[in-house]
Amino acid sequence: MITMTRTPLDLEDWYDPTHPVRTTLRLFSEQRWRMTGAAFTYAVKHSPVWVMPVLTAQVIDIVVDERPLSELWFIAAFMAVLILQNLPLTSLYAHLLSHSVRTVETNLRMSLARRLQELSIGYHRRMSAGVLQAKIVRDVENVVESSRQTFDSALGAITTLVGALVITAFRTPEFLPVFLLAVPASAGLIVVMRKRMTSRNAAFRVQIEAMSARVSEMTHLIPITRAHALESRELDRLDTTLVGVREAGIRLDVLNGRFGALAWVTFQLLSAACLVGAAWAAYTGRFDLTPGDVVMLSSYFVQLTGSVTVLMTLAPIVTKGLESIRSMGDVLAEQDLERNAGKSQVSDVRGDVRFENVGFRYDDGAAPAIGALTLDVRAGETVALVGPSGSGKSTVLNLIIGFLRPTSGRIVLDGVDMAELDLRSYRKHIAVVPQESLLFEGSVRDNVTYGDNELPDEVVVAAVRDANAWDFVEEMGGLDAVIGERGSRLSGGQRQRIAIARALVRNPRVLVLDEATSALDTTSERLVQEALERLMAGRTTFVVAHRLSTVRGADRIAVMHDGHVVEVGSHAELVAAGGAYAQLQTL
Known part of the structure; x- marks a missing residue:
């Protein structure tokens, strides 16, 4: 609408x-x-x-x-x-x-x-x-x-x-x-x-x-x-x-x-x-x-x-x-703005995302970061982006979030060019879980409900449970427990699970996971991965990961190199093909 x-x-x-x-x-x-x-x-x-x-x-x-x-x-x-x-x-x-x-x-x-x-x-x-x-x-x-x-x-x-x-x-x-x-x-x-x-x-x-x-x-x-x-x-x-x-x-x-x-x-x-x-x-x-x-x-x-x-x-x-x-x-007076005035409001998102010959070049870049990228992602599908550093994975995520605008081509959301949308209203329907979760000094409740303080406690508790975080939150004193500046009282895995709980209560239609488990130990990664699987269910999800073990379950995996998608398929298909993904697997 x-x-x-x-x-x-x-x-x-x-x-x-x-x-x-x-x-x-x-x-x-x-x-x-x-x-x-x-x-x-x-x-x-x-x-x-x-x-x-x-x-x-x-x-x-x-x-x-x-x-x-x-x-x-x-x-x-x-x-x-x-x-x-x-x-x-x-x-x-x-x-x-x-x-x-x-x-x-x-x-x-x-x-x-x-x-x-x-x-x-x-x-x-x-x-x-x-x-x-x-x-x-x-x-x-x-x-x-x-x-x-x-x-x-x-x-x-x-x-x-x-x-x-x-x-x-x-x-x-x-x-x-x-x-x-x-x-x-x-x-x-x-x-x-x-x-x-x-x-x-x-x-x-x-x-x-x-x-x-x-x-x-x-x-x-x-x-x-x-x-x-x-x-x-x-x-x-x-x-x-x-x-x-x-x-x-x-x-x-x-x-x-x-x-x-x-x-x-x-x-x-x-x-x-x-x-x-x-x-x-x-x-x-x-x-x-x-x-x-x-x-x-x-x-x-x-x-x-x-x-x-x-x-x-x-x-x-x-x-x-x-x-x-x-x-x-x-x-x-700076004019490097994200201009949303007068554009269409997004009141509902299904989650169909299509890249049509999308290119992007940074102002100080000698070469395009993304070149002629074409990719069709269906609503509810999980697509993983893999490839060496500098291949353009993070640029793609920033284009999906709307932090960057294509310098050529277009990105279409549910049949509408994203250039025509008020991205602020679009972002109300997405959630981002980065590699380093961004928390602020305050209670667990404040951090989980960030942006929507009217949520009832039962909804917040359910999100914390689904994020595998209730055990340590309960030990700290419940939703009113103070987590310290930037979550200093929490471990890396605990901070990440609070970030996942924050994403869960937003009930997003589009989910962006940027190296969400790469900095965690094995135990923490398992707990976070379980929470992410609950979060990803039924949502259009874009995953960037260096650990190939974390993207095996994706519906499709897009292998990137120098800003281009060189392979697309499931884990089994790409391994069997013996191409770039199989080489990454071997490495």
Whole structure:
């Protein structure tokens, strides 16, 4: 039964790493009203910073001019109200900003995770898991923290800057041109330094991703490393990577420090010049300045230079966030996708599979991995693929699962070209038992029912029994027994039987067994083989095995060599024929 479906547009459909500023703004577009409310709230709660110098000037002039004390008490009350409003408004601001930023953070991580699920298996084979993990964890964190710091710091600097300039323009307009010198000075510094900071941030990110990949690889290799006393070699390899991170980090930190120091020196000199100039104007009677105005102008210029310095020091933070936007584009803008949108849904599978002149070549392959393969598999039939390493057996299995698409010819499922099917819906009807079972930390029940947690216990127990796993599961404490990370509390045979139980509860119509017993001892192999026979009954099954003893009972055996099927038949027929299979049997 075939139905059609379409998926809605998501973040990854418009994400553009070549325009990181535009992309960042669009990331926050759905939060614009909260961000606007946060900005307004911040401006009000931050107002004491730029209003207090005016009030301070008034207090000084009241004292110098010996004006009535009632004016002093009025200003004191106004100061108290102005300061106290900061407390409730800060809470409101924090809530609005946090909701916006955390929503974007969640959306980014979910979009990255969704894209990783959509990208082809070929992409995942090319990319390091450590690098991808760094993008979901570190790059998203960089974007979030850069956005938060930029919003916080920029709002504070801009409101102070605008408030100081407006009040100065009303009270002492003669000093406004002096203040405005700070803006072009900061713009010039940013233009000069930004390009270098961008390149240094990019170099640092590359080193961090290399380190993540190396650490991930090292942790996976620890059993092999320890078994062969290669700890020093692994540490040397990691040390080389860490030194690269250190050197790139030092270069970045030195550049950021130089940038900050240059900004500070520039504006401190201007601040000192403003103070001396205002004092000289008041002393000589120029511009009709009062002592309070001198204090106000000095305070405002300190705030002005501080605000512009903050805006300038945001450049490294912004650059870091924009570089992470570009980095996440490696995933979100990647087009090596398994495209299922708009294709036919598969609601039922009989299990007829036909290869029609199927060819496949890997992108980096000098020769085709599969060439003109034709094979007709009937529903419920078990077909074994045998042959030397590199003959194309695993490629055929990946084509059956849909991890790979034929580069020529086609694969037909129940009379429908698989290129027309939504492979996600098709895979709900298949089960894969690989050579190394993939389990996760959790209970036996969690691992067996993976993807369908609503299954009743009696169904799960029946699957565990049929997989010859109930004896050891019962000894461990039943379905709620925790099996450890990657099934560390289980032996290889036990892990494989849990994987078979997982396949059984799915009640698949197509079954893929990839060297499912090759890594087991004789006893474990016998138990697993019994479980597999129950699993294979009545299902279309594809088996890859190096041990010919495990494929004797297949309905048909296809012998492969250099991507071609050279013989097909039952075990007895192929032995009697004395061809390639008989030679493998002899070897």
